[in-house]
Amino acid sequence: MSEYDDATRLETGDDPTQRHGTFSEDWMIGNAVNGGLVMTTALRALGEHLAADPGETTEHVDPVVLSAYFMTASQPGPFTVTTEVMRCGRTLSTGQMTIHQAGDDGRPVERMRAIGSFGNLTDLEVQRQAAPAEMPPPDQCLSADQAPPGFLSNAKFLDRLDLRLDPDTAGWALGKPSMRGVMRGWLRLRDGREPDTTLLMLALDALPPVAFDLGLFGWTPTLEFTGHVRRRPEPGWLQVTLGSDTLGGGMMEEDAMIWDSAGNLVAQSRQLCGVRTPR
Structure with a gap:
């Protein structure tokens, strides 16, 4: 089993709207579990809820859109995902997901609340899409393994990935940021597990x-995230581009786009981030 599948594995109990799992410290970035993993775990819970309910549309197997609000930073340890199906239509099934963990006093602390829709992305016809940016192939890009040791020690999450950054957008790692607000790279899971539509949500925040x-x-920290999945990815590398044009008031936006190995635009997102300067 892939590390990713193991990290997002859920168990059911007596309540069919609740599923339980455990976040591993292996997926931490800084002082929190990676937000992308938190989102994909919530989506897996809603997908399982839809598949298990005989009254729902079982053909809706692909996450299509997710809008998530991060209340507090998720920590390694047990968690509970609660799902609620809000509406099932011909094209989309929509539901709400909340993730809680026990706080220091034993009371539940809400980590994330999201609304997502599932549909079916089989054989979609595409009339128009953004083209991927020109960048060197993965073997000519910089591996995350080459990052400063101090950075890697606070980013265990990166050990789960094979990440190659475009050298033209990696000057920050040498203390020479370009100040253009652009980041590009190639991404795949280190254990070889191929991407699917749920994994794309993790890749948008990776x-x-x-x-x-x-x-x-x-x-x-991510305050709000909205992601769209456009089609099922082909096997192989994902090409990811990030950009930001607006910064102020202690917040910034981050836009992401992902193309698969065949050059198909498969996912895109915008998130609102807080900016916390070191003291």
Whole structure:
């Protein structure tokens, strides 16, 4: 079993709207579990809920859109996902997901609340899509393994990935950010597990923050994230591009786009991030 599948594995109990799992410290970035993993875990719970309910549309197997709000940072340890099916139509089935963990006092603490829709992305006709950016092939890009040791020690999550950054957007790692607010790279799971539509949500939040290319090396927590999955990815590398044009008031936006190995645009997102400068 892939590390990713094991990390997002869920168990059911007496309540069919609740599923339980455990976040591993192996998926941490800084002082929190990676937000992409939190989102994909919630989506897996909603997908399982839809598949298990005989009254729902079982053909809706692909996440199509997710809008998530992060309340507090998820920590290694047990968690509970609660799902609610809100509406099932011909094209989409929509539901709500919440993730809780026990706080220091034993009371439940909400980590994330999201609304997502599932559909079917089989053989979709595409009339128009953005073209991938020109960048070197993976073997000519910089592996995350080459990042400064101090950075890697606080990013166990990167050990799960094979991440190759475009050298043109990796100057920040040498203390020379371009100040353009652009980050590009190739991405796949290190254990060889091929991407699917749920994994794309993790990939949209997997690269180092684009804030690094603006010379901002503090914590940039995600406040709100909206992701769209456009089609099922082909096997192989994912090509990811991040960009940001707006920074101010202690917040910035981060836009992401992903193309698969065949050059298909498979996912895109926008997230609102907080900007926390080091003290």
